[in-house]
Amino acid sequence: SLLIPWFKAATQLVATGVCDAETVDKCWELATGADPGQTPFRKLDKIxxxxxxxxxxxxxxxxxxxxxxxxxxxxxxxxxDEGKTGIAAGEGFYKYESYDK
Known part of the structure; x- marks a missing residue:
C-alpha cells in the first residue's frame, strides 16, 4: 500500500516530462535523507x-x-523492449557494471 503509489508518482513525473529519473532520485535523497540505493528508480531497477x-x-x-x-x-x-529490465540485466534506469549474474 506504500510502495506502489511511490512508484506511480515517480514514474509519472518522468513519463510526463516533468523531470528525469536521476532528478527524482536526487530530490528523494535530499528531501528524506535516504541512502542513494533507497530511491524510487534504484528500487524499480532492483525489483x-x-x-x-x-x-x-x-x-x-x-x-x-x-x-x-x-x-x-x-x-x-x-x-x-531495449532489454533494460533492471539490475539483473545490468541496466534499467541506471547501469550496473559490477553486478554478478
Whole structure:
C-alpha cells in the first residue's frame, strides 16, 4: 500500500516530462535523507521493470492512453523492449557494471 503509489508518482513525473529519473532520485535523497540505493528508480531497477510494469498495468487508469499512468507503462515498455529490465540485466534506469549474474 506504500510502495506502489511511490512508484506511480515517480514514474509519472518522468513519463510526463516533468523531470528525469536521476532528478527524482536526487530530490528523494535530499528531501528524506535516504541512502542513494533507497530511491524510487534504484528500487524499480532492483525489483525489475517487468514486475513494475505488470503491477502498474493492473490499475484501470493505465487503460486510458492520456493518463500519466498509461504513459508510465509505455515508458517502462520502452526500457523493457531495449532489454533494460533492471539490475539483473545490468541496466534499467541506471547501469550496473559490477553486478554478478
Amino acid at each position: 525489475g521493470l517487468v514486475l513494475a510494469r505488470n503491477i502498474l498495468s493492473m490499475d484501470p487508469a493505465a487503460k486510458d492512453p492520456a493518463s500519466g499512468l498509461a504513459k508510465s507503462v509505455a515508458m517502462l515498455n520502452g526500457y523493457i
